[in-house]
Amino acid sequence: MTRILKYIIYLPLLLSVLVSCDNGEKAHMEDFDITLYTPVYASGFDIKGAEGKSSSLITVYNPWQGADSVTIQLFIARGDEAVPKGFRGHVLHGDAQRIVVMSSTHIAMLDAVGSTDRVVGVSCIDFISNPSIQARRDSVGDVGFEGNINYETLLALDPDIVLLYGVNGANPMEEKLTELDIPYIYIGDYLEESPLGKAEWMVVVSEVLGKREAGERYFAEIPVRYNALKQKVADNAQDAPSVMLNIPYGDSWFMPSVENYTVRLITDAGGSYIYQRNTGNASVLIDTEEAYLLTSRADMWLNVGRVNSLDELRVACPKFTDTRCFRNGYVYNNTLRTTAAGGNDYYESAVVHPDLVLRDLVKIFHPELVKEDFVYYKRLK
Numbered sequence: 241m242t243r244i245l246k247y248i249i250y251l252p253l254l255l256s257v258l259v260s261c262d263n264g265e266k267a268h269m270e271d272f273d274i275t276l277y278t279p280v281y282a283s284g285f286d287i288k289g290a291e292g293k294s295s296s297l298i299t300v301y302n303p304w305q306g307a308d309s310v311t312i313q314l315f316i317a318r319g320d321e322a323v324p325k326g327f328r329g330h331v332l333h334g335d336a337q338r339i340v341v342m343s344s345t346h347i348a349m350l351d352a353v354g355s356t357d358r359v360v361g362v363s364c365i366d367f368i369s370n371p372s373i374q375a376r377r378d379s380v381g382d383v384g385f386e387g388n389i390n391y392e393t394l395l396a397l398d399p400d401i402v403l404l405y406g407v408n409g410a411n412p413m414e415e416k417l418t419e420l421d422i423p424y425i426y427i428g429d430y431l432e433e434s435p436l437g438k439a440e441w442m443v444v445v446s447e448v449l450g451k452r453e454a455g456e457r458y459f460a461e462i463p464v465r466y467n468a469l470k471q472k473v474a475d476n477a478q479d480a481p482s483v484m485l486n487i488p489y490g491d492s493w494f495m496p497s498v499e500n501y502t503v504r505l506i507t508d509a510g511g512s513y514i515y516q517r518n519t520g521n522a523s524v525l526i527d528t529e530e531a532y533l534l535t536s537r538a539d540m541w542l543n544v545g546r547v548n549s550l551d552e553l554r555v556a557c558p559k560f561t562d563t564r565c566f567r568n569g570y571v572y573n574n575t576l577r578t579t580a581a582g583g584n585d586y587y588e589s590a591v592v593h594p595d596l597v598l599r600d601l602v603k604i605f606h607p608e609l610v611k612e613d614f615v616y617y618k619r620l621k
Contacts (some may be wrong), residue, residue, distance in 0.1 A: 250262050253292060256438060266322040272297045277452065281437040284428040285444050287452070296452075303426035304406025305522075310397055314401075314425040316448070329384040330423040335450030336400040342413070344368050344426055344588040346403045349442040352592045362398045367583030384393045391416055403427050403450060408503070433499050435508075435594035436463050458592075465595040469602060470508045472504040484514050484531075484538035484565065487545045487556055493531040494523040502543065505594070509601035514538050532559060540604065541565040542617075544573050546582065550620050569619070572604050576618040586616045 271290040280287055288297045296413070298314045313329030321474035323331055341347055347370050349521045350356050356372045361381040365373070373380060383394045386503025394402075402424040417424050425448065429441040439462050483506050486494055495515045496503055500523070503513045514534050518524050526534075535541060541563075547553045553571060554561050565571060577585035590597050600617040603610040 241271045255293060267293070267322055269324050269326040271324060277443055277447070277456065279440050281434045281442070282429075282432050283437065284431060284438040285441070287447050289445070290324075292319055295321045296446060296447060298425060300426045300428060300444075303388055304410065305408050305429045305431065307406070312422065312426055312441070314448075316450075318450075330425065332401050332423045332448065334400075336448045338398060338400045339448075340381075340394060340399040340402045342383075342386070342395060342403060342411075343405050343430075344370075344425065344583070345429055345438075346445060346593040347373060348589040349427075349429075349445040349455075350449070350591070352442050352458050353446050353449065353451050355449050355451065358449065360399060361394060366581035367579060369577060369579055369585035369588050373378070386412065387414060389416070391420070394422075395420060399423065403448075405430060429591055433497075433504060434464060434499050435501055435505055435597070437499065438591050439594055462592075462595055466508075466598055469595065469598055472609060473510040473602055473606060475506070476609060477531045480510055480512040481539035481605050482514045482537065483511045483605075484535045484541045485543050487547065487553075488528060488531070491528070492525045493528065495526055496523045497521060504600055505598055506542075509598055509605055511540070511601065511605045512603070528559070532563070535560055535563045535565065538563070538565050540570045540572065542572050542604075544572075544620070546575065547573060547620065548575055553620060569621070571616050573620060574600075574616050576614055576616055590616055 266270060267290065272288045274289045274291060276296055277287045278288040284303065285298065285300050294411055295318045296316045297491055302308065303312060304312050314332060315323055315329060316332045317323055318334060339358050341359060342363045344367065344489045347359060347368060348571055350359060351370055354474050356370060357382060359373060361383050362368055362373065363383060363385050365376045365377055365380060365382045368374065381393050381397045384390045399422060402417055402422055404413060404426050406426055427441055427444060429438045432438045440459055442459055443452060443455045446452045485496065485502065495518055497518045497520050498513060499515055499521065506513050514537065544553055547556055550571065560566055574586040575584060596615045599612060599613050603614060604617060
């Protein structure tokens, strides 16, 4: 009788456990319809959850140039929750503790939420500026670069996930990572034209870490600072100096679209991009003669490659030494923070500090509005 009473007492609890397990096994994709995060400025991702679940679903849209109707998904299975039926993407079991990053901008996003200690592998460590990565470079694996990946090193690092990027198509690492059963996700920050949109991808990286709330808090302060400075310029700047960009690449000169990330920063900082003809969605090539005419009319010249002095620029562009911006010394480059190997922190940490890049540009165009020192830019001498 006592044994029967025990069964009667524990039967409801047993049924509850069985029902709970059954519900977990029968989760479907359509259950993940609760928005956990919808980007305000970025256009390439969303994060969703399901009622009563701690797992989450990240969807990345068109993660490389020219992609059309491409979606890639990562399911983060937390606790003992099952992967939903019908899911065809990649699965990360638990929050990522061991991460391989293929772009230095991903390191900046991890750094923003205090998680560079989770980086076990990088691409081309000599070009990385982050102090915490460099401080433990002997314990961080260098897996090489696109087209020359050392998969033995990658496998030995035992990563939970690899953070990828795509350029003109799917990353060539995809097939091998799938074969090795290593989850991956695309971080598409570089595709965003909005400076704030680029920074917002830190929320995706934070979700992979299990730190989405921290990522949201960090990001939320950036638009506040950025927009306040943008408004200050709009209220106080009296003119908009014309700005030329770049130097030749081989025999060609690339000029970005008016919708480009850098051009948007220039505009928000109170400058005027000199090449308004490119209204498309990609950079266009112009010849040296047209570039010379544009530079001759410009008040300022920015982003001149790896050049660090006017003498170096004279060697790179000898014909341009008689232009007004060169003669007046109004040439600025984003190379203030570079590594001995040639890495440039502008292309690393600036992605999560668009407000600081904006401040640098305001200091160039309207120095009376900014007292702080440059962070990424310097005036060439």
